Amino acid sequence: MTRLPLATRATDLVGSIIDSSTSLLAGQRHDIVRFAMGSPAPEAIPADTLRDIAATELGRPDAYDYAATEGDPRLRDALLGVLADTPDAPTPDRLLITAGGMQGLDLAFKLFVDPGDLVVVESPTYTNGSATALSYQAELLEVPVDDEGMQVDTLEDLVARAGRTPKAIYAIPTFQNPSGASMSVERRHRLLELTRQWGSVLIDDDPYGLLRFEGADVPSLHALAGGDPLVFSVRTFSKIIGPGLRVGWVDADPSLQQLLINAKQAMDTCTNLPLQRLVAGFLEGGHLQPHLVAQRSAYRERKRAMQDALTEHFAGTAHWTDPHGGFFLWVTFDHDVDTEALFEVALAEGVAFIPGNAFSPSKRFPDALRLCFASSTPERIREGVARLRRAVDSMGKR
Amino acid sequence: MTRLPLATRATDLVGSIIDSSTSLLAGQRHDIVRFAMGSPAPEAIPADTLRDIAATELGRPDAYDYAATEGDPRLRDALLGVLADTPDAPTPDRLLITAGGMQGLDLAFKLFVDPGDLVVVESPTYTNGSATALSYQAELLEVPVDDEGMQVDTLEDLVARAGRTPKAIYAIPTFQNPSGASMSVERRHRLLELTRQWGSVLIDDDPYGLLRFEGADVPSLHALAGGDPLVFSVRTFSKIIGPGLRVGWVDADPSLQQLLINAKQAMDTCTNLPLQRLVAGFLEGGHLQPHLVAQRSAYRERKRAMQDALTEHFAGTAHWTDPHGGFFLWVTFDHDVDTEALFEVALAEGVAFIPGNAFSPSKRFPDALRLCFASSTPERIREGVARLRRAVDSMGKR
Structure with a gap:
């Protein structure tokens, strides 16, 4: 054998x-x-609404064909419309539809991590995300989280002690999983400074940002970065509609879009089309808000x-x-x-x-x-x- | 910047x-x-049938939750039932539901390819598959295809000339894409011998095998391998129901199942559940045959x-x-x-x-x-x- x-x-x-x-x-x-x-x-x-949308959308043969790798145009348009009112609305050249937030992380680590590269993760963190970094043979550096999110001063100390700079910083800055903490604006600014100084990329994993139920909005890392390409934003419909859909999106610098499309083609060709159409129908029908x-x-x-x-x-x-x-x-x-x-x-x-x-x-x-x-x-x-x-x-x- | x-x-x-x-x-x-x-x-x-199934399945909230990473039990059971009559029926410990055949290839190359490893591909081949091998930094060796599939004698010569053995052999032995050729039984046997001799893994990508419309069945590589774990079979519903579903499966040695589950968790957590349920309903209803x-x-x-x-x-x-x-x-x-x-x-x-x-x-x-x-x-x-x-x-x- x-x-x-x-x-x-x-x-x-x-x-x-x-x-x-x-x-x-x-x-x-x-x-x-x-x-x-x-x-x-x-x-x-919202299963009843989704079933009603399915009655129209899923009777059309074209809903079962391959989708464009960057996402079905209807979902892309509907999503751009919904996000247009938010502080960090993506543009079409920054948007890629993914198989949930998890594939956004897989794409990020595939694009940025060589074997042996240092990747910063929060501690505690979402270990499915850190496992993805490990699957590209990253070495992890755990940085403690407190009530204001990742301890950025400690990050600086730990990186100095490591003697090398991180290739990527994986953060869940808003309603962090598992701690629930949100990173303060001051720390966000300082984290962006360090990221820029180190030539790293900052992966902002935010599945919960649209589910704020208290307190004032905090600007996203992308909004604070002022057009600097270093922020790679990972988003998903998993927590706001349903995780089983496996529909999410990436909002990243336009220079990455063709690389993202190529990498995603080699992962799953495209995100499933029938559920992209269900989500598009849900957004078009004004159901999300x-x-x-x-x-x-x-x-x-x-x-x-x-x-x-x-x-x-x-x-x-x-x-x-x-x-x-x-x-x-x-x-x-x-x-x-x-x-x-x-x-x-x-x-x-x-x-x-x-x-x-x-x-x-x-x-x-x-x-x-x-x-x-x-x-x-x-x-x-x-x-x-x-x-x-x-x-x-x-x-x-x- | x-x-x-x-x-x-x-x-x-x-x-x-x-x-x-x-x-x-x-x-x-x-x-x-x-x-x-x-x-x-x-x-x-079969859009009308799928829409009718959706009217029941997609009104249930649990259809939108996370699925088990190895696949929804209903789909797994229905698929095992449908394949039970075929010459190479999988067992539960060999089966993993994937996001189409493409994710089966992503899993295979992730599990078997280190940077610089030699990977054999057919020439011509399905270049989305070979691109996935490249995304794990494989070096490709192209082996010509004729009317009886991959030229296995030429493969042996080319490997001898390369001075090192391949880590993986990527083949589409049945109704090959793009040539349409099927590998003869003699060549299948010889390919298995060489694979075993080299300590390689043989990735059998077969999206079309259930669409034979002429000629006699040819035994699958898995069936011919007689229980040897070296064959990794990649299958999909893309060509037999609809590619947009992004539902496929892998049939691989049981020793790989936990690694496959771990690797898939770091890719997309699970395959989308609503469409797993649609396919399960399609199979349970006896619609596939x-x-x-x-x-x-x-x-x-x-x-x-x-x-x-x-x-x-x-x-x-x-x-x-x-x-x-x-x-x-x-x-x-x-x-x-x-x-x-x-x-x-x-x-x-x-x-x-x-x-x-x-x-x-x-x-x-x-x-x-x-x-x-x-x-x-x-x-x-x-x-x-x-x-x-x-x-x-x-x-x-x-």
Whole structure:
């Protein structure tokens, strides 16, 4: 029998453990409170509207043909229209439709990372994103995040200590996953300065920016960069319409567009066309804005319900973040709790979360966990946090 | 202004020119006969059935959530059921749902190719596939194809001359794109021997195998390999249901499944779920077999119409292949015709094709072209070939 000739990178392809909880969830009690996955709630999916759009769009044979690699013209036009009112509206020569935000990251790391290159990631971070950098054999440098986002002073120190500059900086500056933190304007400016000074590229992964439910808008890195090509913006419909669509977009310097098209052709030829048409119909029909308004309101209520429940059950034993948008709270225990061990105890109590170590390539957060407040009603959130309390108590008695 | 720090591979990302004709087609006369793209005809797309399935499937919110990275269980089960009657039925531990066949190739080259590795490709070949190998910085070795597929003796000579063995061999052994040739059983056996001897992996890209309309079945490379893990099979619904779905699959050794899942997570998290559900519904409803029977019959008629028209207009001045399935004829002129120059003249006459050089990284086929007979009715095929004759005549007069 042949031994397969794996490439070096294949032996490095350690997946993120973010999704490992899903398989563990299978076969558990049916009423489990799901704080784990970063999915919109079933009631936040506009399935009826999408089905009605499908009744027209998906009966046309041309909806099943290959799409243009840069995206279906109808979706591109509709998206440019929707974003025209936002502070950093893309132009057609900056826009590429992708298979969700994840493919935007795959494109970015493919375009910018050679084996051995240094790539800065936040700590904690979205480890599916850092895994993509690893798949191009990047070396990662983890930079701590606090309430104002990535600690840019620490970044500068760590880069000086590394003795070489990063090729790319991977940031989730707005409603960060998993911490919920947003980077302050001052830090954004300073991060752009450093990026420019180092000749790096700054990858701005922002799946949640349109889901601000509190606080004032913060300008995007692209807007602050003033036309400098160094910002590569990755966006998606996953959190605002539905993740299963696998439709997102990249907003990047026009000099990159042909390279992006060539790279995407070699990945999947084009993004699926029927769902590009569904999303186009959704945008053309004016459904997005009222949908966002409704979701923001629901998510604000859910965040507060979760914070109130945490105060009731964990005041004095843990602390947590206060995001102004997005899906997540980041909870850190004040005493020694192994959240990886807690995971299975909690599952038995009927509540799922993701342990903090899943958000760090070097597993720096053994006593933290991520809770998604977006997927559950306030009532279920209260029940889930009470179950989490029982799980922690039961751990303590062991 | 910053100069963007592109990776080495980004500067190599020369896209295939296969798709370049589509943009050239825009703005041309409306009744152009389209022999260029490898798309099923509009009448071959089961859009009405898919829309009816969508009316049920796409009204369910869970259809828009993340899918399992290895594929939605319903589609996996339905596909295993459909393939159970075929000579090389996969098992669950060999199956991964992908974003079309193209992502299967991206996964294969990501798993097996380190920078500088030698990768064998057929000549002519599907250059979107060879471009993917290049995107992982492979070095390509082109091996000629004749009526029995890749010339395996020549492969052995070329590898000996190269002084090193290939890491991967990329083959389209059945109804090859663009030649239409199928590899004989003898050559398949010999190719497997060489692959085993060299410790290579053999990537079997087969989008057309279920569209045999003549001749006897030839065993697949996987079936002939007798359980040896060296065959990596890439399959897709693109040609048998619709390319815009971007739903395909990989059938590979079980030892690769976790690596494939990890690699795919870092590419796009999962394949889009709504269209996995549409395809599952199509298979569960028993629609695939009658659809294939109807398509095979239509494609046989269209191939013959094209061959008859070529005989009428080009007998003695060109020769062409006689495929037993798939979508394409490969036409080679017996006298000196520059088919890249011919392309625009033909477009002005109202017929589109793809020039031969688009199917070779080193542009070895200046006097050949690929004609897709699948997308046009016999009547339109006759008209298109007559227009092609006028285009060649008009070139001769220049």
